[in-house]
Amino acid sequence: MASINLTEQIILEMIEEDLVTADNWDGTDEVRSWVADGIDELCAFGKFYRRLLSIPLRGGAPIYQFSPTKDVVISVRSAWLRNQNRTLECIDFGKLLRRDPRWLKTRGSPWEYFILDFTKFGVYPCYADDQDIVEIDAIMFPEPYVSDEGPVEVRSDYRGALTAYCKSMLYLRIPGRNDDAMNQYREFLSLTGGARKFVQDIDKVRMKRKLGIDE
Amino acid sequence: MTTVATSITRIRRLVKDVDSDVFTDARLLRLYNRSRTRLFRETRLRVRGAVLPNPSVIFYGICHRWEKGSVSGLSTWEPFFIEAVNYYICTQPWEVQSTVGASVVDADGGYVVSATHDIIHAEHQNLVPHVLPSDFHSLLYIAWQDKCIYVKLKDWIMDYDTNWKNKQSDEVLFAYLDLHPGERKFVPFPCPTYESTEISRAGAIGAGFLSYVESGDPDDLDWDSGSVGAVYDITKINPEDEGSGAVMEVATSSTGFTVFFICVPEDVAATTETDILPRPFRKYIEFLAASDALMSDTDMKDRKKAQFLQLRYRMGAQLISGLMQRLRSSRVYRLEALGEHLYPRAGRRRPVLPAGYPRLDW
Numbered sequence: 001m002a003s004i005n006l007t008e009q010i011i012l013e014m015i016e017e018d019l020v021t022a023d024n025w026d027g028t029d030e031v032r033s034w035v036a037d038g039i040d041e042l043c044a045f046g047k048f049y050r051r052l053l054s055i056p057l058r059g060g061a062p063i064y065q066f067s068p069t070k071d072v073v074i075s076v077r078s079a080w081l082r083n084q085n086r087t088l089e090c091i092d093f094g095k096l097l098r099r100d101p102r103w104l105k106t107r108g109s110p111w112e113y114f115i116l117d118f119t120k121f122g123v124y125p126c127y128a129d130d131q132d133i134v135e136i137d138a139i140m141f142p143e144p145y146v147s148d149e150g151p152v153e154v155r156s157d158y159r160g161a162l163t164a165y166c167k168s169m170l171y172l173r174i175p176g177r178n179d180d181a182m183n184q185y186r187e188f189l190s191l192t193g194g195a196r197k198f199v200q201d202i203d204k205v206r207m208k209r210k211l212g213i214d215e
Numbered sequence: 216m217t218t219v220a221t222s223i224t225r226i227r228r229l230v231k232d233v234d235s236d237v238f239t240d241a242r243l244l245r246l247y248n249r250s251r252t253r254l255f256r257e258t259r260l261r262v263r264g265a266v267l268p269n270p271s272v273i274f275y276g277i278c279h280r281w282e283k284g285s286v287s288g289l290s291t292w293e294p295f296f297i298e299a300v301n302y303y304i305c306t307q308p309w310e311v312q313s314t315v316g317a318s319v320v321d322a323d324g325g326y327v328v329s330a331t332h333d334i335i336h337a338e339h340q341n342l343v344p345h346v347l348p349s350d351f352h353s354l355l356y357i358a359w360q361d362k363c364i365y366v367k368l369k370d371w372i373m374d375y376d377t378n379w380k381n382k383q384s385d386e387v388l389f390a391y392l393d394l395h396p397g398e399r400k401f402v403p404f405p406c407p408t409y410e411s412t413e414i415s416r417a418g419a420i421g422a423g424f425l426s427y428v429e430s431g432d433p434d435d436l437d438w439d440s441g442s443v444g445a446v447y448d449i450t451k452i453n454p455e456d457e458g459s460g461a462v463m464e465v466a467t468s469s470t471g472f473t474v475f476f477i478c479v480p481e482d483v484a485a486t487t488e489t490d491i492l493p494r495p496f497r498k499y500i501e502f503l504a505a506s507d508a509l510m511s512d513t514d515m516k517d518r519k520k521a522q523f524l525q526l527r528y529r530m531g532a533q534l535i536s537g538l539m540q541r542l543r544s545s546r547v548y549r550l551e552a553l554g555e556h557l558y559p560r561a562g563r564r565r566p567v568l569p570a571g572y573p574r575l576d577w
Contacts, residue, residue: 030228040495044534063264072493074538092545097356101363104473115542116262116475118493141495173228178520185527 003149007035011166015174031170035152036144038165038188042158043141045192047075049153053136054082059129062104063122072118075139079113082133088113088123096124110134161191217494220486222247222501229505229524230515237513240486243504248482250503250528251492255352255479258535260496262355263478265348266471342380344393344400345472349481351399356475359387364403364472366390372404379404403472499531 008031043049055064066073079088091112096103106125113134115121123134142153154162168184171177223243227233255261357364369391372379382405393400480491490497502524509521 033225037498040498044495044538072495073542075542090544090546092543093355095545097363101365102361104358104361114545117260117539118542120262141493144494172520172523173231175231178517178523181520182523185523 004032004035004145004147004152005149007152007162007166008032011035011163011170014163015167015170030173031166032145034166034169035162037169038162039152039154040141041165041188042154042162042192043139044074046155046158047139048155048158049142050077050137050139053138055134055136056130057110057123057127057132057134059127059131060107062124062126063116063120065120072141073121073136073138074118074141076113076115076121077137077139080135080137081110082135084109084132086111088134090114091124093122100124158192161188164188164191218487218489219244219247219483222490222497223486225498226501226505226508229501230508232515237515238508243508244483244486246504246507247500250500250507251490252479252482253503254492254496254500254528254532254535257532258539259353259477260535260539261478261480261491262475263348263350264473264475266473267345267347342402342406344402347399347401347474347476348478349399350478351474352477352479354392354401354474354476356473357390357401358473359403359407360385360471361473362387364388364390366392366401369402376404382406496531496535499528499535502531503528 012031053066057064076090079090080086081088088110089112091114093114093116096112096114100106103124107128108125109127109132110123110125112124113121114124121136145152152162164184164187168181168188171181171184223240224233226243226247227235227238230238232238354366357366364387367375367389372389372391375389376382384405385407387403387405387407390401390403393402483490492500506521506524506528509515509517509524
């Protein structure tokens with residue numbers, strides 16, 4: 001697995017720029033920030049970064065929050081009640097309100113969970129006192145990279161997409177390379193797959209440019 | 216946690232103005248805030264819970280319309296109710312005292328007071344508007360003493376009970392929203408009984424304007440802590456001290472209103488502040504802000520790049536909305552019997568779990 005340093009070097013070599021003498025950007029910090037963005041975008045499209053979160057349930061507390069600086073949950077695959085050995089089912093918050101308008105007062109062993117936003121979730125019903133642990137199998141964004149030698153946790157078949165994304169952002173910084181930036185981003189979308197609509201949108205931008213009145 | 220200054224630097228890189236030759240930090244911060252508000256509104260990505268207290272004392276104040284930020288030049292004054300928090304301006308007791316003189320009860324149970332040059336009308340004392348937090352955008356749920364309140368139109372409540380203005384009870388059933396521009400209030404019905412005695416309740420009808428004299432304990436509530444949402448927010452734990460996966464609980468109240476709502480946070484005031492938006496989504500704000508900057512009439516104007524960045528923002532907003540929708544929607548798993556193509560003999564048919572069912576580890 002390539003380190004983040006190596007990834008940066010590969011990208012800069014591909015656009016034929018030297019990391020040390022490049023004057024179009026602010027050095028490695030900038031390149032690294034685009035690499036981090038690319039990884040986030042890939043995780044949103046590919047949903048391959050998974051973690052298991054263990055959260056103790058407190059009595060009378062139906063709503064919980066993931067630590068907002070570290071864990072941003074994209075999708076929840078399952079929630080497992082450890083001591084009860086069973087799965088919680090996901091329910092829509094609105095549906096829960098219609099079914100039990102007094103859900104805040106209902107107490108018992110939980111059998112459902114609901115998601116409020118990217119950082120908050122709730123269980124229904126909640127326990128009357130502190131007990132049990134819920135294990136959430138979640139698809140997430142990885143934490144930002146701090147080490148130069150940290151491995152880039154991207155699946156090997158998405159490496160090309162990551163490179164294309166970073167090249168797109170770097171071309172945006174070089175004067176007169178907007179077309180290349182769009183091409184690279186289009187390449188990124190086609191490599192990630194499932195984004196045909198967005199590719200068409202990029203074509204629309206290009207057509208607007210060609211047919212503009214003031215051109 | 217990164218500050219907004221990091222985002223401003225990244226915007227500068229996108230608009231090729233790293234040395235601040237064209238755009239000042241203040242201008243980019245304004246663009247950042249505008250883009251941020253737009254992202255929060257379009258994607259509805261943040262839900263917040265707040266506990267609003269039922270005030271023990273209610274104050275009645277008088278305020279010019281222009282003092283509330285409305286258009287000036289109106290000759291009438293508008294009285295309104297104020298909870299025991301520092302929300303509206305111009306609530307000095309002397310203002311009230313100066314207008315107390317001749318007050319009469321009108322047909323709706325409200326009060327009409329003749330001041331020197333103005334006639335002032337106050338609503339019935341049971342119509343107490345509760346102010347929603349300042350970052351309120353749209354409502355998901357209101358509960359009174361942990362029991363759900365149904366939000367209805369005001370006309371519906373008037374049809375439901377023609378004597379509704381005179382009702383007080385601890386069992387609040389309905390509420391209607393008052394969401395005019397600049398207003399974020401809801402009015403519960405029946406009016407909940409207050410925790411402590413106050414003169415306006417005990418006094419004779421018609422003495423409404425005297426009720427600014429408190430009889431409850433003013434120390435019940437924190438007077439100097441700003442808006443309602445700031446004081447009675449959910450109990451937070453410092454995320455920097457936490458490991459992964461935990462934890463915050465909503466402190467629901469058995470004596471107040473619990474509200475869940477989509478929130479649009481207030482603007483970031485300075486670049487040294489941290490943004491509550493999750494880090495992976497911050498880049499879309501930067502794209503939109505950079506797009507706006509590139510579309511402005513400066514030496515940096517670049518329409519094509521601006522359109523591309525705007526497209527990137529739109530894609531990001533759609534992505535977030537899609538993820539939110541999938542994250543919030545319920546997944547109901549039912550046992551299904553497979554068809555003939557997998558189990559040709561009828562005797563071997565059996566219910567199986569569907570493909571997306573969560574893992575079973577026992």
